[in-house]
Amino acid sequence: MITPQEIKNKAEKKYTSFLQSLVENIPFSKINIRGDKSYTKSSLPEFEKEIQQIISQSKEKKGFGYTLEFQKVKTKYLGVQDLPISIYFDNEKDFLKFLGRKNEVELFSKSTKCILETFPELKNWLIKNPLKVIANQAEWESILKVCKYFKQNPKPNLYVRELPIKVHTKFLEKNQSVIRELLDILISAHIKIDEKLFEKRFNLKYAEPQIRFKVLDKTISDRFFSGIDDIAIPVSQFENLNLPIKKVLVVENKTTLYTTLTLPRMNDTIAIFGSGFSVFNLKYVRWFDNLKLLYWGDIDVQGFEILSQFRTYFPHTKSVLMDKHAFNKFFEDDNGTPRNIYTKLNLTDEEQELYEILKTNNWRLEQEKISLEYANNFFDEY
Template identity: 40%
Template sequence: MITPGEIKKKAISRWNQGKVLRSWLGAELIFPLVLPAGKPTASQLLKDFAQVRSWKSMLESHALCHVGHGYRIEYTEINHRQFGRQRLPKFVIFDSVDDLAKFIGKHGDIKRFANILKLIRQQQPGLCRWVERYPLKTLAQASNWPRLLIILDYFKTHPCYGRYLRELDIPDVDTKFIEQHKGLIKELLDIVLPTDAIDRTVIGLSRFGFERRYGLKYDEPLIRFRFLDAELAKHYGGLDDLSLPLSQFHKLNPNCTHVFITENKINGLSFPAQPQSMVIFGLGYGISMLKQASWFAQKELFYWGDIDTHGFAILSQLRGYFPHTQSLLMDQETLQRFRPLWVSEGPDQRVTTGLTAL
């Protein structure tokens, strides 16, 4: 036999699933919402009819007919051999969104949601389908929607290419707000911006993904490298240890024949002199930053990493970009030669998937 508390839990569950707001939008029909009241057992009717009557009275005291909102009760009639004809609750029914929302104290949220929707329909109607899909996310940002809509309009009407995020002069919006809400703003910009304003090859927000996706400038990571041949360094003022912003490194294409990449910074700093060679170091899994260095395709490319699953994972990743990559000092002979230096790699530290290019 269902209690008012259990009815409330079920109603809150529908709310938390977004079903109530989607129903209010007309995107999902769940009303009237019918919940079984729970038929008393024959034993309960026979042995404790007073408890059954108390349950019925409790349900009725919280029902629409008594408190002016919430659920109504649908009854069924039974013939009790001892107490005669009795009307017992069969279903509790919420007829509308308002009935359920008032019952769980969410009527104010319905009003806020309606105001948000009105604003979105007026300023960015293309977001209405997103609102239908994510009504609770929409509601959670109630106080932020005026700023969100200003941001979306700004990106649509002002070219942002080649500008830093902090340079954008958006009325009534602190650019820190954008930095704090990049994930949400990315979802919305992907809907309202034209296709040619989005670099869809950039996935996620890591490594300035937001800025790269929408053509903004950002504080680029530096690629550090050393020329291992003094003749090469002469072309750069004799400097042999350099760091360049990523986009400049992609355009570098030095006149060398061999490019060594090593995971370990000290390996890079102590790498011996080699003719017509350079060494890049200290990137680790940041190796993905090198994939747009198209000039690598014309060089002999070597990777020197740790002889563990992570080292081979990075080698596999690099070969995914440049299949001609050769490994350096990552073979069985090297492993056996330095057996006294072996350490154990715990099972929870191993990389065992995605090694597709070894």
């Protein structure tokens, strides 16, 4: 026999579709609850107890809630008994009072009315996301202020906290998820659809990642940077650099970047701190396409996975000092970080073979452990 709690659980599952019908102005229709459990057959007292439980929470006893319809049925073990053949809510008031959602729905109706009056084009979003309307119930006035501003200024080119909107300074940051969904609809013609970062997507300024690099050719550092050879600039500025270089060395770790100036003189070359998987910040540096690109990372699974990632942006990248000879010469039995990546990597056959060895044995050789003398000799002959 179905229990009152099971009836409530099933009624809760009907709640979302009820809210959707309110947005669509569909009149309330009877909500049926399927009573799909059979009666307990062990004894008449147990059967009567089950019946009394569901009756005790019904509209008949409480004045609201679900209605029960009974029918005399000849049972196999208990003879002729009155069994509930239908459980339903025949009006909105009974349904909402049973769920304890009356006040919530009143606020929902006010919110959806206000949203639709301001932006009728959000109707389909409301139908698909009624629970998000409720989850943001206390914030809709401010959310709509933000949306109005972007509707009138789809390309603000300001920092989030500079926006002239009368909301709390951190409001937009805290409510980005729902605002993003709405702006995707309201200003779809102006967004950068492929950008995931909120600020980039909606034409805002943001604290850009810094690209740190060292100029390994003193002639270039003197000519373009007043002799400064250790430089960090925003990624957008780095993307527009115009230097007379022919080669770029990307190193995984900061310590290795510090030591690159001890390398043999490298004409027309800069070294970049890739900062591990943050090499994705370099993916739009299209002037790399015509340069010789070298990647020097740790000899571990992550090092080769970062190399693989970098090659998705720049397929002509060549790895350096990431080979079996360097590994065998300097390996000190260090453990790596286990990985469970099974996708095909952008590695050469030799790199893939070493990657599998490192992965199987969980080995690591950090690039800092390769001696400067060894690195110097390598680059002196490169």
